[in-house]
Amino acid sequence: MFGKVVIFGVGLIGGSFALALKAAGQAAEIVGFGRRLGSLTQALELGILDRAGFNVGQEVSNADLVLIATPVGKTPEIMARIAPCLGEQTVVTDAGSTKEDVVAAARAHFGERIGQFVPAHPIAGAENSGALAARADLYRDRQVVLTPLAENSVQTVARVRAAWQCCGGRIRELAPDEHDRIFAAVSHLPHVLSFALVHELTRRDNRDLLFAFAASGFRDFTRIAASHPEMWRDICLANRSALLEELDRYRAQLDELRDVLQRGDGGSLEAIFEIARTARREWANQ
């Protein structure tokens, strides 16, 4: 059970965290900070927050738990604001999709209080964003990756684990760099590829005709191209080196496929598709 919980960023991620803790009866009071007054008002109306915060220092100094749930590009700024006023018992977590940059920012800003920060990444998102999209069950049975730091005490990690578990998350632990490499491959790269496809089509003279015949395969492939541009800009920049590596591997794979297609090598094409299909099906049936 947490007393006061302070959330920075009351969109889908922060809002769902708040709703989940409340639904579990694990938060006495939830106070939110947001960049836009409209979002805060909406979060209050939706019952996501008990109060909107105005004075960061005051709210954070006696908070049990702080969640930073802004786009990752804004995380350092939030850390800079809360670092000087963290209470001794306050634990901080985040929900960023990248972890090495977040850890670096935390080390820069929290200084000797770095042990109070336990980085987290809940593997739950949707192409919808904003407080309106928030729901108490967003994290139910979803993986939540913690990348604990050497400076974290066992108790601090346990409290952050407990918070995410209250939300329904299944906790995993990875090292920050391992996390970033994995998600560059299975999340960040697919997002970029999907954005790229749609963007490329928008540049055609016959774009309307093309979109008119796009069907269910296109719909699924491009669902993630409707994701939040600012959030994804920040993720790409934050995880740039791992993502560039993934892009290069993928381009090499495409070059290979192009060669196979160019020379009309049906056997190799089918073998590649078969391997992919089998792996995809095994994954889906896990």
Next chain:
Amino acid sequence: MFGKVVIFGVGLIGGSFALALKAAGQAAEIVGFGRRLGSLTQALELGILDRAGFNVGQEVSNADLVLIATPVGKTPEIMARIAPCLGEQTVVTDAGSTKEDVVAAARAHFGERIGQFVPAHPIAGAENSGALAARADLYRDRQVVLTPLAENSVQTVARVRAAWQCCGGRIRELAPDEHDRIFAAVSHLPHVLSFALVHELTRRDNRDLLFAFAASGFRDFTRIAASHPEMWRDICLANRSALLEELDRYRAQLDELRDVLQRGDGGSLEAIFEIARTARREWANQ
């Protein structure tokens, strides 16, 4: 109303066509041919077919309607078998995902009877294939593209339109080459990109770890990587030149994105993502 309908290939596409015509009360008798005895038996058990055919010449000579619903690579072979025995009143359509190659095969095999063949492509598919996946409503409110030939009579086109409309399809018309260019962009390319991503991941030493953290974005992006390898091999080969052109455009787009990312140009990244997101949302809200 059709008398005897003969279907070559009783998988998802052919089976659903049969079920839809039956449900609409528009087919007196449905006879199926298939490569595998097991599929035919299953189609009979599921009530998709009234009879399994054994003698192509006999069945086709007095058929009202013939549907070729095999992977496109098998289409020429079927055409060669049915061409000599087509009844004068028999109209033939197909369900191939590519049209220029199908039209070329039809011209080669049907000769002076080419007017009896009206090429079609129902825009309905699923990652599941086979007779078990067939359902009467597969084509309901889905687009069905006809690419009529100069040799088709108005009456012949009208009969094929009617058949697909009975299945619930919304009929569109395109020229064969226009069809192939459009679907290279909005269907064939995304399939190849999705297969490529999954295939690339299967080559990693840490593939199990990667798949363990893949989530909903990955799931949607790769749904089409579970598609039928032989069918997609044939589509890629049949539409090779248009698909190569699409692959090259896409690779140029990826190169551009890579450059933007490499130089950390967040503004351009966000602009690309924003354009894609807006287009994707407008498309989804159509």
